[in-house]
Amino acid sequence: MLKILFFSLSILVITGCQNITPEVKTDKKKSLVQKENKKEKITQKKNPNKVKIIKSSVPKKLEVKRIFQTVDPKDAILVQKTPAKEHCAICGMNLIKYYKTSHAAKLEGKNIQYCSIHCLTKHINEGAELENPMVVDVKSLKFIPVTEAFYVVGSKIPGTMTKTSKYAFKSLADAKVFQKKYGGKILDFYSAWQIAKEDFKN
Numbered sequence: 001m002l003k004i005l006f007f008s009l010s011i012l013v014i015t016g017c018q019n020i021t022p023e024v025k026t027d028k029k030k031s032l033v034q035k036e037n038k039k040e041k042i043t044q045k046k047n048p049n050k051v052k053i054i055k056s057s058v059p060k061k062l063e064v065k066r067i068f069q070t071v072d073p074k075d076a077i078l079v080q081k082t083p084a085k086e087h088c089a090i091c092g093m094n095l096i097k098y099y100k101t102s103h104a105a106k107l108e109g110k111n112i113q114y115c116s117i118h119c120l121t122k123h124i125n126e127g128a129e130l131e132n133p134m135v136v137d138v139k140s141l142k143f144i145p146v147t148e149a150f151y152v153v154g155s156k157i158p159g160t161m162t163k164t165s166k167y168a169f170k171s172l173a174d175a176k177v178f179q180k181k182y183g184g185k186i187l188d189f190y191s192a193w194q195i196a197k198e199d200f201k202n
Helices: 002-015 028-046 117-125 172-182 189-200
Strands: 103-107 110-114 131-136 143-145 150-153 166-169 185-187
Touching: 103 117, 110 117, 117 189, 150 172, 150 189, 166 172, 166 189, 172 185, 185 189
Parallel strands: none
Antiparallel strands: 103 110, 103 131, 131 143, 150 166, 150 185
16 A cells, blocks of 8 residues: 555656646637737836827817908997997897998987898888988998998898898999909999898889
């Protein structure tokens, strides 16, 4: 019995004790992910100042496009004395945004301002008896009597509240410069007003 035990021990000593570990099947995908994570950690250690940029899903603030009619608030003359002085008396549009087509008049002693000859015409059609009608001179941005204005009608520059644009100038020379650049025809107030009336025939 002792001989058998001694023989068994001697075989183990000769061959050496082998540490046999069981074979473990690993998920290849998982091991690849672990390798990538290790690489990322090593990179971060090498470049501690590296910042990972995450794209935001929040859209950028939309820029408001400035149109031809718009002026800086400091350059706009507002004649109405009401809390809504920055808005057209008829349609409510902002008078600073549509200043270069603005018209004004007196109604029962009060100053009224419109975004365009279109709204001035609409008010007259509704029975308003307006006095001293005025229009903004595109060049100086000051009000002038409509009877002294040269209107460039139907230019390439979009109009206000109408498909047929109408821009007024105190100087015929300024009206011609505008016409040469943008087209249209030069008319007096009465003729421009007749064209404005066409908007209400349909």
